[in-house]
Every structure is written in structure tokens, then in C-alpha cells.
Amino acid sequence: MASKKALIRRPGPRLAEGLVTHLERTPVDVPLAIAQWEAYGHTLRAHGWETVEVDRADDCPDAVFVEDSVVMFRNVALIARPGAGSRRPETAAVEQAVAGLGASVNRVREPGTLDGGDVLKIGDTLYVGRGGRTNAAGVAQLRAAFEPLGARVVAVPVSSALHLKSAVTALPDGTVIGHPSLVDTPSLFGRFLPVPEESGAHVVLLGGDRLLMAASAPKSAELLADLGYAPVLVDISEFEKLEGCVTCLSVRLRNLHG
Numbered sequence: 001m002a003s004k005k006a007l008i009r010r011p012g013p014r015l016a017e018g019l020v021t022h023l024e025r026t027p028v029d030v031p032l033a034i035a036q037w038e039a040y041g042h043t044l045r046a047h048g049w050e051t052v053e054v055d056r057a058d059d060c061p062d063a064v065f066v067e068d069s070v071v072m073f074r075n076v077a078l079i080a081r082p083g084a085g086s087r088r089p090e091t092a093a094v095e096q097a098v099a100g101l102g103a104s105v106n107r108v109r110e111p112g113t114l115d116g117g118d119v120l121k122i123g124d125t126l127y128v129g130r131g132g133r134t135n136a137a138g139v140a141q142l143r144a145a146f147e148p149l150g151a152r153v154v155a156v157p158v159s160s161a162l163h164l165k166s167a168v169t170a171l172p173d174g175t176v177i178g179h180p181s182l183v184d185t186p187s188l189f190g191r192f193l194p195v196p197e198e199s200g201a202h203v204v205l206l207g208g209d210r211l212l213m214a215a216s217a218p219k220s221a222e223l224l225a226d227l228g229y230a231p232v233l234v235d236i237s238e239f240e241k242l243e244g245c246v247t248c249l250s251v252r253l254r255n256l257h258g
């Protein structure tokens with residue numbers, strides 16, 4: 001039976017030093033961030049997901065953004081090689097965690113760089129953002145790892161957002177949603193629906209019609225509710241100050257055997 005597990009990673013004491021690229025740095029309230037992270041995990045569990053905590057990485061301010069360390073396809077984990085050098089030590093414990101859950105493990109190797117946040121999976125199609133964090137060699141290694149398993153890899157230029165999934169994610173029916181200001185080439189996606197807020201582009205599929213979304217995107221939530229979805233809002237303000245979003249705080253593992 002398909003598993004419903006989600007990797008999460010508790011923020012460390014240096015969270016406030018996390019990288020910022022497209023935003024001006026504003027102070028992060030670490031105790032509030034921890035409370036928001038706990039509420040996020042609670043929400044996943046309340047919707048039927050078993051959360052699995054990756055060991056904390058106290059020296060890595062951005063480790064809480066666990067999505068960036070790994071890409072899962074079927075039972076195979078491709079361990080990322082983050083584009084930001086400061087984030088590379090994050091991957092070792094994620095590799096241990098996914099191997100411990102029974103995944104086969106492959107790694108992105110030098111000169112490739114790839115962040116998990118650049119990979120949007122819709123069925124067997126993997127859209128991969130070629131941008132500030134993922135380079136051409138990383139895209140090629142993603143293809144080499146997953147095309148033999150039946151994936152179709154579609155490369156997408158990303159020039160205005162940190163990661164592809166900072167710009168777009170997908171609804172349960174595969175419609176890609178995004179804020180037009182951040183999406184270079186909407187025509188690359190089969191169906192594209194614009195949303196009114198940048199953070200409204202981020203949905204985590206909780207199951208059925210339920211969509212985990214940031215509380216900072218009320219108009220987008222309203223739009224999606226009007227299309228028959230059930231948005232579940234969480235406040236992640238402290239992670240948004242570090243360019244994080246609801247998607248990057250977890251990795252859902254749906255196809256592990258055993």
C-alpha cells in the first residue's frame with residue numbers, strides 16, 4: 001500500500017541567518033518560527049500524514065527547508081547538490097532518513113547543482129527549473145536519474161524567482177498555478193491558472209480537495225475555494241521572510257514500498 005509519510009526538519013537556532021536573495025532581510029522571530037513549524041507539522045498529521053523528522057542541522061540556518069535536499073520519484077531518492085554552498089551540508093541527514101525509510105538513493109554530483117525546490121512533479125512529468133540554484137548539469141543529471149524510470153523531464157527557465165516552486169505549483173488535477181509576475185513561460189505548462197498573490201502559487205496537496213496554503217494568500221485561497229477546493233491555511237510568516245513557502249517545509253513520500 002502507498003505510504004503517506006512526510007519528512008520535516010525542525011528549525012535550528014541559526015534560522016534567522018538563512019539566505020535571502022530576492023527579498024530584503026527582515027528580522028526573524030525564532031520562537032514564533034518554531035511555533036509556526038509545530039503548527040505546520042500538526043496540520044500535516046491532522047490530515048493523515050505521518051511526519052518523519054530528519055535530524056536537526058544546527059549549523060545550517062536553512063535546513064528547515066527540507067524540500068530542497070531531495071527529489072523523490074517512485075521509490076528512488078535523488079539527493080540534491082544545493083546551488084548555495086552553505087546548504088550542501090544539509091543533505092547528509094536527509095539521505096540517511098530516506099534510506100532508512102527504504103528508498104533507493106542516487107546523488108547529484110559535481111559540477112551539477114540542483115535544489116529540490118526546483119522540481120515540480122505532476123504525475124510522471126517532472127518540471128525542473130533552470131535558475132539561480134539549479135544548473136544545466138543538474139537538469140541533465142535529473143533526466144539521467146529518472147527518465148529510465150518512466151519520468152518525462154521538462155526544463156523550465158526561471159529568472160524571477162528563487163526556485164521553480166517559488167513561482168508555480170499544481171492543483172490535484174494537474175493545473176499549474178502561479179503569479180504571472182514570476183512565471184517566465186506559462187505556455188510550457190499544459191494548463192496555467194494565474195493567482196492574485198505570489199504566495200498563493202504554493203499549494204501542498206493534502207489529499208482529496210484539501211490544499212495546504214499560506215495565510216498570506218487569502219485572495220488566492222478564496223479563488224481556489226470558489227473552484228471547489230478546500231484550502232487549509234497556515235501562518236508561516238517567519239519562513240516567508242527567508243523566502244520559504246509551504247511547499248519547502250516538507251517532502252511528501254507517497255510511493256515507498258514496505
Ligand SMILES: NC(=O)NCCC[C@H](N)C(=O)O
Nearest residue numbers: 018019065117242243244248
Ligand atoms: N524550496 C524553497 O523554496 N526553499 C526555500 C529556501 C529558502 C532559503 N532561505 C534559501 O534561500 O535557500
